Amino acid sequence: xxxxxxxxxxxxxxxxxxxxxxxxxxxxxxxxxxxxxxxxxxxxxxxxxxxxxxxxxxxxxxxxxxxxxxxxxxxxxxxxxxxxxxxxxxxxxxxxxxxxxxxxxxxxxxxxxxxxxxxxxxxxxxxxxxxxxxxxxxxxxxxxxxxxxxxxxxxxxxxxxxxxxxxxxxxxxxxxxxx
Amino acid sequence: xxxxxxxxxxxxxxxxxxxxxxxxxxxxxxxxxxxxxxxxxxxxxxxxxxxxxxxxxxxxxxxxxxxxxxxxxxx
Numbered sequence: 001x002x003x004x005x006x007x008x009x010x011x012x013x014x015x016x017x018x019x020x021x022x023x024x025x026x027x028x029x030x031x032x033x034x035x036x037x038x039x040x041x042x043x044x045x046x047x048x049x050x051x052x053x054x055x056x057x058x059x060x061x062x063x064x065x066x067x068x069x070x071x072x073x074x075x076x077x078x079x080x081x082x083x084x085x086x087x088x089x090x091x092x093x094x095x096x097x098x099x100x101x102x103x104x105x106x107x108x109x110x111x112x113x114x115x116x117x118x119x120x121x122x123x124x125x126x127x128x129x130x131x132x133x134x135x136x137x138x139x140x141x142x143x144x145x146x147x148x149x150x151x152x153x154x155x156x157x158x159x160x161x162x163x164x165x166x167x168x169x170x171x172x173x174x175x176x177x178x179x
Numbered sequence: 180x181x182x183x184x185x186x187x188x189x190x191x192x193x194x195x196x197x198x199x200x201x202x203x204x205x206x207x208x209x210x211x212x213x214x215x216x217x218x219x220x221x222x223x224x225x226x227x228x229x230x231x232x233x234x235x236x237x238x239x240x241x242x243x244x245x246x247x248x249x250x251x252x253x254x
Contacts, residue, residue, distance in 0.1 A: 019211065028212075034224060045233075128228075
């Protein structure tokens with residue numbers, strides 16, 4: 001089994017007693033951190049057969065200890081400037097591709113539209129790999145696969161937190177099942 | 180017998196010694212499973228340290244990363 005690294009964002013800072021419960025219920029491979037702005041993280045170094053299995057297992061540990069996960073830390077959100085940097089293109093070239101004024105079209109939709117326009121690298125990278133494969137020559141495939149799973153897990157954990165106690169959760173879970 | 184101020188797991192004790200500098204404090208707690216914490220005195224962030232983590236080398240790695248993330252004077 002490999003050791004998988006990732007970080008969960010918690011809903012609140014655990015008390016000392018909660019940290020002891022976390023340790024005793026399987027969280028001795030987690031390192032708690034509180035950021036300067038008060039956000040609580042749990043860094044995991046978890047052994048599992050896959051990253052996905054490790055994420056599911058760690059979420060179980062968190063919830064078994066009575067804590068609530070809100071998200072998984074991810075570097076998935078990228079600006080057009082960052083996309084330009086990662087693909088070795090100019091900002092203007094990427095801006096035109098994203099706007100559909102150049103290239104094959106179908107550029108992934110941004111995740112935000114007001115002011116700062118941010119995209120999901122997990123969606124943008126496959127688009128470039130399909131249409132401009134030479135742009136991706138220097139990118140590490142294994143790193144991207146890790147980041148892709150982390151990005152998806154982040155969305156799912158956020159959805160789980162949004163839908164906590166909501167009857168529609170079961171129905172909405174089908175959105176993932178049909179994918 | 181582990182001396183005061185030194186984490187009982189060598190990889191963690193070594194990492195704490197390596198990152199010792201102005202701006203990072205080590206606070207010993209000795210409560211429950213917690214040995215103590217590494218605190219950034221600039222922004223107030225802290226990293227909790229177990230007495231007996233599953234893999235001490237992993238915690239040592241987290242200590243070194245915390246140090247790198249909190250070199251505020253270089254930002």
